[in-house]
Amino acid sequence: MLPSLMAKLQESFTVHCLWQQADPTGFLADIGPRIRGVTSSFAGPVPGGLLEQFPNLEIIASFGVGYDNVDAAAAAARGVVVTNTPGVLDDEVADLTLGLLLATLRRIPQADRFVRTGQWIEGAFPLSPSLRGRRVGIVGMGNIGRAIAQRLAGFDVEIAYHARSAKPDLTLPYHSSVVALAQASDVLIAIVPGGEETRHLIGAEVLKALGPDGVLINVARGSVVDEQALITALQSGTILAAGLDVYDDEPNVPRALIDMPNVVLLPHVGSASARTRDAMGQLVVDNLVGWFGQGSVLTPVPESEPLLGRGVTR
Known part of the structure; x- marks a missing residue:
């Protein structure tokens, strides 16, 4: 957990850190029944089995807009409310997405290395692909997808999207399949949960459809992309390039991706600015304080909304 978040939590709560325990099993057996609230980052999952260690748990305040690190359905079945941190990171992730897209197309990291390693002395950097004239498809049209589309509009490119259903308020072309x-x-x-x-x-079918001039940008979750199919597509020229901020087994990135010159790799930093992470941490605290103070939360996940609709409060 971020030090700033820990400090805010400790202002209002007695905080126990599971990752600091030499004997987590014994610790859970001792302290588990006294735990009323849990907070978790993507690096600290809360699977259904772990919930059994907290028989009096009331709320899980997850740090992040994506909450696939939490078994929200199992939590709801136990009457445990789950919250996440949407909204406060939308702009940051959208900004990073555009940066990653430009870095991938214009080969900005490669050009930086070209200068640093003295290769410019020997000749000009090779010409890069361009964003000009491209057709951009957005897989997912939630708040972040909309923020990405808004930014792309300033680049004068064609934009279309896929989501579970068409958005009536959008005039962008909609496609019913990826x-x-x-x-x-x-x-x-890709910007889906x-x-x-x-x-x-x-997977392979989508990448083949994208074509040999195609570029994939993944700022969603590593699981959204078939990583081996992507490696094969990049190696074979099925697609042109990829920009990735997320991976199947973080922080373990396949050597094949690291070694490819047509891939830009980031260490899952979509929302990782000091300003945005602080705002996310504040929302975690606000949800916990709201629950234990007034019996309400600001940002419940969909699986928890039926609990709140039935009047479940502390």
Whole structure:
């Protein structure tokens, strides 16, 4: 947990850190029944089995907009409310997405290394692909997807999208499948939630549809893309390039991706600015304080809304 978040939590609560315990099993057996609230980052999952160690748990305040690290359905079945941190990170992730797209197309990291290693003395940097004239498909049109589309509009490119259903308030072209969107695009940006419903949503068929001039940008979850299919597509020229902020087994990135010159790799930093992470931490605290103070939360996940609708309060 971020030091700033820990400090805020400790102002209002007695905080126990599971990751600091030499004997987590014994610690849970001792302290588990006294725990009323849990907070978790993506690096600290809360699976259904762990919930059994907290028989009096009331709330899980997850740090992040994606909450596939929490078994929200199992929590709801136990009457445990789950919250996340949407909204406060939308702009930061959208900004990073555009930066990653430009870095991938214009080969900005490669150009930086070209200068640093003295290669410019020997000749000019090779010409790069361009964003000009491209058709960009966005897989997912939640708040972050909309923020990405808003920014892309300033680049004068064609924009289309796929989501579970068309958005009545959007005039952008909608495609009912990811394959259809990929066929109509030469840039594909993934910004959907993780979890089994979207696991390997982008696989070999989608990448083939994207085509040899195609670029994949993944700022969603690593599980959304079939990583081995992506490696094969990049190695074979099925697609042109990829920009990735997320991976299947973080922080373990496949050597094949690291070694490829047509891939830009980031260490899952979509929302990782000091300003935004502080805002996310504050929302975690606000949800916990609201629950234990007034019996209400600011940002429940969909699985928890029926609990609150039934009047479940502390």
